[in-house]
Every structure is written in structure tokens, then in C-alpha cells.
Amino acid sequence: MKRNTWQREAVRGALDANDGFVSAQALHSALHATGSPIGLATVYRALADLAVKGDADSLQSPEGESLYRACSTNDHHHHLICRNCGLTVEIEADAVETWAKDVAAKNGFTAAAHVVDVFGLCAACTVTATSQAAAAAST
Amino acid sequence: MKRNTWQREAVRGALDANDGFVSAQALHSALHATGSPIGLATVYRALADLAVKGDADSLQSPEGESLYRACSTNDHHHHLICRNCGLTVEIEADAVETWAKDVAAKNGFTAAAHVVDVFGLCAACTVTATSQAAAAAST
């Protein structure tokens, strides 16, 4: 039996309120900032549950943290992530799906899963970064 | 100035001797097993150096460990990894490169990098897994 607790709702809400991927720690801080006395362990548990149920997507940041995000769809899909502001766009990648299966099969691999994520700078951050670079260059 | 020390050579050698991705910890244990009194910190430093120089490839395992592998080419490429035995096949993915750039551009993203790795079971491990499953089913 799964019980409904305000803690679980709070985590889900905080995740929904966020556009990009957030770390468990960040989510915990955010919840505390809003006055929730929720525990860190509980945040981890809730996130793990959401990920298992398919209500959230998780990935490993290059720094080794686990990042989570509320997903608009339960279907298999990939992400385009701004490495500066965390903005995330869900992308479909039929071509890549096919390619991955193909490559695996060609090499005798079965049960193929794949990790496909694209990191970059979103339009807004590109502008910021460019002007900052210019400022730095002129210093 | 970069010095040549036997420790660095040992790490590189151990990496070369390995077919698939290995964790820093595993590499350290392996080196100790051969009698090298090399320190763990040194292994981490050497691996980071190799990765920066492009002599080694690194990726995050699903468990959050950093895995390293000596690469036969410095060119950008991807991997097909057996999740059971660690066997790794280097794969080219021009199609994916193009797709990634394309998707990024379409969404206004710049400086796009991507993470593309395929995990599966290699032919040998598929056989083992299948027979094991059969054995389990008959129990």
C-alpha cells in the first residue's frame, strides 16, 4: 500500500515547479526555503519513487550528482539541456533509436539501452556568455 | 613541466591492458595486486591527466563511479558497452553527430556537446544470461 503524505506531494510539486533538471540536494534546499521541514532522506526516497513510477526522469550530472525532472510524458525520450541555466527541452529521436538498435545488433549485442543527451548553451545563455567573454577580453 | 614517473606509466599500462571501462578504484586494486605500491590519489591524478590529454576516455557508470578506458583513437567517438562483462566496442556515429547538431541548432542551442553511449549484453553474455534464465525458470 502506498500512502499519500504531504511530503510526497511537496516533492512532486517542487519538481513540477522547475523547468530543468535539479539535484536532490537543491530540491531539499528549495523545500526548506519555502518552510517545509522535510527531511533529506525523504526527498531522496520520494524522488526514487517518482523515477521508478516514470513520473520523473533522472540522469547523472557530469559532477556525479543525480538530477531529476518532472516529465511531461512517460514515453521514452531524450533531453537537450542548457549547461548554464539548466533549461531542458524534451526531444524525440527516432533516428537515434533506430541507429542504436542497429549498431547493437551489428555487434551481436542484445538488450540494448542507450544514453543520449545533448548539452549546450540555450539562446539566452549564449548571449550572456558571449557578452561576458567580450567583457573579459577587454579587461 | 610534465615529469615521467613510473607511476604514470603503470596507470597507463594497466589501462591499456584492459579491454573495457574500469573504475579508478579497480585500477588501483589491480596495480596493488601486481605489487605496485602506488597511491589511490596518484591513480586518480594520472587518470584525470590521461583523460584531459585525450589518451583515455571517461564516463559515469549508472552507479555514479567514474570509469576510464584507453582509447585507440583521439577522434570523437562513442561506445557500445557490455553491461555484464564490460567489453567495449568503439563505434562511429556520424548520423548521430549530425542529428545532435541539428537538434541543438533548431532549439537555439549553441556549443552543443552530447553524451551517446549504448549499453547492452554482448553475444557471449547473452548466451550466459539466457541459459541462466532457463536454469532459474526450471528451478
Next chain:
DNA sequence: GTGTTTCTTGAGAAGTGTTCTCGATCACGT
């Protein structure tokens, strides 16, 4: 509403992987 059951929570301890610190060591240029 009351009582019972048992799932969930939260604080902190524990665990794991990685990085940092700092005195000792040793490779390299002269």
C-alpha cells in the same frame, strides 16, 4: 470516533567515491 496496524518520516550515522593537504621524494636541467 477509537483503536490497531504498519507504512512513512526525519535526524543522524554510515558508506562510498573523489579530492585535498602537506611533508617527503625524486625527475629533470644545468
Next chain:
DNA sequence: ACGTGATCGAGAACACTTCTCAAGAAACAC
């Protein structure tokens, strides 16, 4: 051979995650 300073190693420090367990609170039966 010598001096310099990059590199080493052991362990401490650190960050993130998971585990432990007593206390709290949903859900259910009555």
C-alpha cells in the same frame, strides 16, 4: 652532483547517497 620544484602517498576532508530506528501518522476495522 646539485638545486628546484613537480609529483608522490597516506590519510583527512568532503560531497552525495543510503541505511537505521524510534516516533509519527495514514488507512482500515469496528
